[in-house]
Amino acid sequence: MSGTRTLIHLISVSLLFIWSAVLLYFYYTGRVNEYLPGDGIFRPMVLVTGIGLAVMGLFNLLTMGSEVAGCEGHDHGYGGCGHDHDHDHKHPEGCGHDHSSHDHVHHEGCGHDHAHKDHKEGCCGHDHDHSHSHSTCGHDHSHSHDHSHDHHGHGILEESGWTGRLVAILILAAPITWAAFNSPDRFSANAVMNKGVYNQNYASTARADEFTLRGDGNKPSRAAPKPIPMPDAPLAAPDKFNDPAEVAKADASKPKEAQSYGSFTLEDLKQQVPQNSKGQFVLEVPEIYYTGGDLEVQRVITGQAIETVAQILPEKVNNADGHRLRIFRMLVQCCAADARPYSVPVDFGKKAPDFKEMTWVKISGTMSYEKEGDQTIPVIKATNVEETTAPDNTMIY
Amino acid sequence: MILAALPEPSPFGDVLMAFLSILFEGAPYIMIGTLLSGLIDAFLPAKLLDKVLPKNKVLSTLMAGFLGLIFPVCECAVVPVIRRLVKKGLPLSCALSYMLSAPIMNPIVAVSTLTAFKEFERITGWATLGNASMTIARLSLGYLVAVTVGLIVLRFKPAQLLKASVAESIEESAIEAAHNHAPQSSFNAKLVHAFRTAMGDFLDTGMYFTIGVIITSVFNTQVDQSILDTVAANGLLAIPSIMGLAFILSLCSTSDAFIAAPMASFSMAAKLAFLVFGPMMDIKLMFMYAAVFKRRMVVAMLLGTFLLIAFLANPWMDLIQILQTTSKP
Numbered sequence: 148m149s150g151t152r153t154l155i156h157l158i159s160v161s162l163l164f165i166w167s168a169v170l171l172y173f174y175y176t177g178r179v180n181e182y183l184p185g186d187g188i189f190r191p192m193v194l195v196t197g198i199g200l201a202v203m204g205l206f207n208l209l210t211m212g213s214e215v216a217g218c219e220g221h222d223h224g225y226g227g228c229g230h231d232h233d234h235d236h237k238h239p240e241g242c243g244h245d246h247s248s249h250d251h252v253h254h255e256g257c258g259h260d261h262a263h264k265d266h267k268e269g270c271c272g273h274d275h276d277h278s279h280s281h282s283t284c285g286h287d288h289s290h291s292h293d294h295s296h297d298h299h300g301h302g303i304l305e306e307s308g309w310t311g312r313l314v315a316i317l318i319l320a321a322p323i324t325w326a327a328f329n330s331p332d333r334f335s336a337n338a339v340m341n342k343g344v345y346n347q348n349y350a351s352t353a354r355a356d357e358f359t360l361r362g363d364g365n366k367p368s369r370a371a372p373k374p375i376p377m378p379d380a381p382l383a384a385p386d387k388f389n390d391p392a393e394v395a396k397a398d399a400s401k402p403k404e405a406q407s408y409g410s411f412t413l414e415d416l417k418q419q420v421p422q423n424s425k426g427q428f429v430l431e432v433p434e435i436y437y438t439g440g441d442l443e444v445q446r447v448i449t450g451q452a453i454e455t456v457a458q459i460l461p462e463k464v465n466n467a468d469g470h471r472l473r474i475f476r477m478l479v480q481c482c483a484a485d486a487r488p489y490s491v492p493v494d495f496g497k498k499a500p501d502f503k504e505m506t507w508v509k510i511s512g513t514m515s516y517e518k519e520g521d522q523t524i525p526v527i528k529a530t531n532v533e534e535t536t537a538p539d540n541t542m543i544y
Numbered sequence: 545m546i547l548a549a550l551p552e553p554s555p556f557g558d559v560l561m562a563f564l565s566i567l568f569e570g571a572p573y574i575m576i577g578t579l580l581s582g583l584i585d586a587f588l589p590a591k592l593l594d595k596v597l598p599k600n601k602v603l604s605t606l607m608a609g610f611l612g613l614i615f616p617v618c619e620c621a622v623v624p625v626i627r628r629l630v631k632k633g634l635p636l637s638c639a640l641s642y643m644l645s646a647p648i649m650n651p652i653v654a655v656s657t658l659t660a661f662k663e664f665e666r667i668t669g670w671a672t673l674g675n676a677s678m679t680i681a682r683l684s685l686g687y688l689v690a691v692t693v694g695l696i697v698l699r700f701k702p703a704q705l706l707k708a709s710v711a712e713s714i715e716e717s718a719i720e721a722a723h724n725h726a727p728q729s730s731f732n733a734k735l736v737h738a739f740r741t742a743m744g745d746f747l748d749t750g751m752y753f754t755i756g757v758i759i760t761s762v763f764n765t766q767v768d769q770s771i772l773d774t775v776a777a778n779g780l781l782a783i784p785s786i787m788g789l790a791f792i793l794s795l796c797s798t799s800d801a802f803i804a805a806p807m808a809s810f811s812m813a814a815k816l817a818f819l820v821f822g823p824m825m826d827i828k829l830m831f832m833y834a835a836v837f838k839r840r841m842v843v844a845m846l847l848g849t850f851l852l853i854a855f856l857a858n859p860w861m862d863l864i865q866i867l868q869t870t871s872k873p
Binding site: 159160162163166170173179181182183189192193195196199200203204206207210304305315318319322323325326327329330331332333334335336337338340341342343345346356480481482483484485505 | 550551552553554555557558560561562563564565566567568569571572575579662736739740742743744746747750751754755758760761764765766767768769770793795796799802803
């Protein structure tokens with residue numbers, strides 16, 4: 148194996164190790180929990196891939212000498228198993244060869260007991276030398292062809308010139324390493340705003356079945372026997388959410404008015420939602436959010452004391468007197484990049500207290516609803532707000 | 545154990561956060577795809593493809609569109625696989641219809657679409673199968689578009705569409721086949737070869753993937769997404785704009801339905817366009833396709849599939865929904 152090829156091979160293996168290390172590091176530190184949801188196969192796949200890439204790298208590292216040795220120094224640039232471009236320069240006469248003689252020479256030189264095609268399959272497998280000969284003779288492909296970012300054979304690293312190789316190595320190594328060291332594992336207010344924290348659709352039914360306060364006899368209750376932390380057991384949907392016609396209607400329309408979904412009582416609420424020692428209903432922001440689309444739940448919960456933990460931002464809509472703040476939680480479907488903020492306004496009835504944006508707060512208050520434009524907006528009339536620590540899962544999955 | 549204190553959140557940190565999360569989501573599939581590609585290269589005899597596929601190219605193109613059902617891959621995995629298969633002598637028309645349809649016409653995607661659109665609950669038996677409108681519409685339109693592209697490609701020579709290097713290796717395998725060389729190298733040698741190819745392919749694909757994910761994460765965190773809602777409200781612009789969104793977001797086809805389903809402001813037809821166009825064309829795929837095809841071909845595919853899907857989405861959704869009403873008890 149030529150020096151260049153050895154170097155490229157080692158660099159390739161190192162790149163696999165870098166990727167593997169980042170994946171395994173994020174998996175084992177648990178940092179991956181901030182990036183991917185816990186249900187589904189997303190997190191285990193990070194572990195599998197981390198191990199897989201390490202194995203791939205290790206295998207290639209351990210076998211790098213074995214096969215290649217036989218090819219080494221071979222006349223036709225099969226040495227190095229065929230990626231060296233020096234080949235083209237050294238052997239322009241190689242054009243004259245027909246393929247059978249080419250193969251033949253290789254066969255002997257390679258010293259394997261392979262049949263003719265072996266150098267293709269076994270001896271590092273490169274058909275491409277042939278094509279190089281083609282290109283040097285048949286076509287008027289120039290030197291620069293070979294040095295472009297071609298995906299010839301084993302790829303960019305082996306088929307490019309040094310500029311191309313360096314760029315490729317940089318792209319493969321730098322962003323992932325940089326991100327691994329510098330990612331804050333949280334979004335800033337900037338991303339939360341861009342993702343639409345002030346642009347909410349409370350009547351949406353999109354994931355309402357997971358967060359509705361409704362339940363029936365055979366559905367899990369969060370209130371009894373003891374409170375279960377949030378995203379564990381999604382409550383099943385009332386029939387209306389499962390009715391294709393209704394869902395299609397809801398999906399197809401724009402933000403619209405809250406609807407009636409059948410009877411709901413204070414008993415139902417107590418049945419489904421845990422209460423804290425002060426008797427306040429402990430809700431998550433998405434649960435409060437979805438009450439905005441359900442008339443009966445609104446009727447019951449209006450005026451009830453609730454408590455929730457969320458992050459805080461200044462309120463930028465409908466807040467001329469400065470009495471309001473906005474609280475939100477991020478909801479993730481598949482990965483943090485698709486996280487969307489679910490938010491509700493909090494009204495203090497006086498000048499809202501100063502919080503650094505994105506601070507985690509525990510808010511107590513009573514529920515109220517306001518009509519604004521074509522939606523009903525849940526508003527928490529705050530009675531108390533205090534800074535708190537972030538929950539284990541900063542995002543809801 | 546975390547090595548250092550985490551940095552404070554910042555707009556730049558948002559990009560890193562989004563970047564890593566998409567990377568974690570996508571890297572497993574790239575690894576699976578490139579391992580497959582390596583194994584194909586080492587163990588699949590070139591002539592096998594000729595034997596298995598029908599001689600009639602139209603027929604084989606139509607069949608290739610269903611291959612995803614047997615070899616389910618998402619779009620990140622399919623590109624390295626297809627590059628390898630083309631080099632192994634798979635006709636380009638078949639390769640394209642497989643490449644474009646496999647990320648949609650496959651069981652994993654069918655299940656994720658059924659789940660995301662809550663269509664499982666609507667199917668109570670064979671009679672109500674038609675109620676899974678979105679899943680049916682997605683798979684069928686995906687197949688239709690992929691096969692259409694494949695059939696159009698029949699009219700061209702591979703050398704006109706493929707990158708010079710890829711096209712040359714096809715000539716190469718043709719010559720090898722003519723010489724009737726029998727692959728007989730040892731299993732170990734093949735395995736070494738498979739892993740070496742897989743490594744090269746992973747790094748190749750990973751590089752283009754990285755570039756695509758960087759662009760995606762910048763858009764995802766630095767641009768106000770509510771612009772989209774305004775556009776979505778406009779009936780005429782809704783479909784093209786949601787397709788533009790699919791292009792920029794570069795989601796994996798196994799999970800994009802979960803993103804599309806909650807987009808309350810878009811119509812079902814618009815979501816269909818999102819779910820069919822996204823797996824075929826997006827930023828990261830543009831970069832990945834560039835590793836196989838000539839630039840002109842990539843642009844032609846982009847425009848062709850865009851127009852086809854944009855015009856078909858509405859009538860197709862209507863058509864499929866007829867199925868729903870007639871099959872309802």
